[in-house]
Amino acid sequence: MVLHAIAAKAAGLVVTGVAGAAVYDGVKRVARSGAVRSATVTVVSWGLKGARTAETSAEKVRLATADVVSEARERIGEQAPVPGAAAGHGHEH
Secondary structure, eight states, X not given: OHHHHHHHHHHHHHHHHHHHHHHHHHHHHHHHHTHHHXXXXXXXXXXXXXXXXXXXXHHHHHHHHHHHHXXXXXXXXXXXXXXXXXXXXXXXX
């Protein structure tokens, strides 16, 4: 009975080892093939395109908001500040 339990444990360890070796060999084969690098480059390029699209959209929103604020200031008779001029806070340092 004890021998049977030891044999069952040993057989389980052998199966686990063989499966682990097969997985390791498969991962090594995929890594050598360049598929991982190619997939990584593809994902990064998608990320860059997404970031550029987000930046463009954000700039459009910023410009539209600036137009609305400028028109609102014009309606109340305020003069809009020169673009790029730093907004002061009322006193010198």
